[in-house]
Amino acid sequence: MLTKVVLITGATGYFGRYFVKELSNYYSIIALGRDMKKLEELSEFTLENICLDIYDINQTVEIIEQLSNKYDIYGLINNAYDFSTQTGFNTPSGKFEMISVEMMRNGLESGILSPMVITQIVCKKMIEKGIHGSIINISSMYGLVTPDVNLYEGKSVFNPIIYSVSKAAIDAMTRYIASFFGQYGIRCNSIAPGPFPNIESQSDNSPDDKEFLERLKKKTMLNRFGHPKELLGILKLLLSDDSSFITGETICVDGGWTKK
Numbered sequence: 001m002l003t004k005v006v007l008i009t010g011a012t013g014y015f016g017r018y019f020v021k022e023l024s025n026y027y028s029i030i031a032l033g034r035d036m037k038k039l040e041e042l043s044e045f046t047l048e049n050i051c052l053d054i055y056d057i058n059q060t061v062e063i064i065e066q067l068s069n070k071y072d073i074y075g076l077i078n079n080a081y082d083f084s085t086q087t088g089f090n091t092p093s094g095k096f097e098m099i100s101v102e103m104m105r106n107g108l109e110s111g112i113l114s115p116m117v118i119t120q121i122v123c124k125k126m127i128e129k130g131i132h133g134s135i136i137n138i139s140s141m142y143g144l145v146t147p148d149v150n151l152y153e154g155k156s157v158f159n160p161i162i163y164s165v166s167k168a169a170i171d172a173m174t175r176y177i178a179s180f181f182g183q184y185g186i187r188c189n190s191i192a193p194g195p196f197p198n199i200e201s202q203s204d205n206s207p208d209d210k211e212f213l214e215r216l217k218k219k220t221m222l223n224r225f226g227h228p229k230e231l232l233g234i235l236k237l238l239l240s241d242d243s244s245f246i247t248g249e250t251i252c253v254d255g256g257w258t259k260k
C-alpha cells in the first residue's frame with residue numbers, strides 16, 4: 001500500500017477514471033461511485049471501491065465517517081456531479097423560465113451540499129489526526145463566467161443556471177476551507193475545467209451534436225476542447241508538496257476560454 005490515501009468521488013466518470021488510474025501511481029486510492037460494476041473495473045488501481053449515492057446524505061455521512069476513521073485520508077477530490085436531466089441538463093425544462101425547484105435542489109445537492117458534507121467530515125479527521133492534507137474541488141469555468149447564450153441557439157443541449165450557481169458556490173467553499181483550515185496545514189483549491197465533452201464513452205456528458213461541438217471549440221483560444229489527461233498535471237501538483245504554498249485558488253484549465 002502506498003502511504004498517502006486519496007479519496008475520489010465520481011471515480012467512474014469521464015474525468016474520474018483518468019484521475020484514479022494516474023494517481024494510483026503515487027497514492028492509495030479510495031474510489032467512490034454509484035455503480036459497483038463500473039467501480040469493479042477500476043479495482044486494479046484502488047485500495048477500496050465504495051458504492052455511494054451522493055443524493056443520500058445520511059449514507060454519505062456514515063460512509064465518509066467510517067472511511068475517515070479507518071484511513072488517514074490525505075487527499076480528497078470532490079469530482080462527482082449529476083449531469084442528467086434531473087439537474088436540468090440538456091432538456092428544455094432546464095431553462096431558467098421553466099427549471100423546477102426539484103431540479104434546482106438536485107443541482108445544489110449534487111454540486112455543493114454533498115461535497116460540503118464530505119469535506120467537513122474529512123477535514124475534521126485531518127485536524128484530529130494532524131494530517132496536512134489537500135482538498136481539491138472540481139469546479140468549472142461556469143462558476144467564473146456565464147455560458148454564452150449563442151452557443152445553445154437552435155440546439156437541444158443545454159446548461160442550466162443551477163450548474164453555474166453550484167460551481168460558484170464550490171469556489172467559495174474552496175476559499176472558506178483554505179482560510180479556516182490553513183492554520184492546521186490543510187490546503188484547499190479548485191480546478192475549473194473548460195470544455196471537455198465526453199467523446200470516449202456514452203454518458204450524460206457526451207453530446208453527439210457535431211455542430212455544437214464545433215461551436216464549443218471556437219470559444220477557446222486553442223480552437224479545440226480538452227482531454228482529461230490535460231487535467232492530470234495540475235491535479236498532481238495540487239495534491240503534492242510542490243504546491244505547499246498554493247491554497248484558496250481556482251485554477252482554470254480551459255484553453256483560454258475565460259480569458260478571451
Ligand SMILES: NC(=O)c1ccc[n+]([C@@H]2O[C@H](COP(=O)([O-])OP(=O)(O)OC[C@H]3O[C@@H](n4cnc5c(N)ncnc54)[C@H](OP(=O)(O)O)[C@@H]3O)[C@@H](O)[C@H]2O)c1
Nearest residue numbers: 010012013014015034053054079080081082140193196197
Ligand atoms: N466534462 C466537462 O466538460 C467538465 C467541464 C467542467 C467541469 N466539469 C466537472 O468535472 C467533474 C467530472 O465531470 P465528468 O465530465 O467526468 O462527468 P461524468 O462522466 O458525468 O462524471 C460525473 C461523475 O459523478 C457521478 N455521479 C453522478 N450522479 C451521482 C450520484 N447520484 N451518486 C454518486 N455519483 C454520482 C457519475 O457516476 P457514473 O459514473 O455512475 O455516471 C460520474 O462518475 C464534475 O464535477 C463536472 O462538473 C466537467
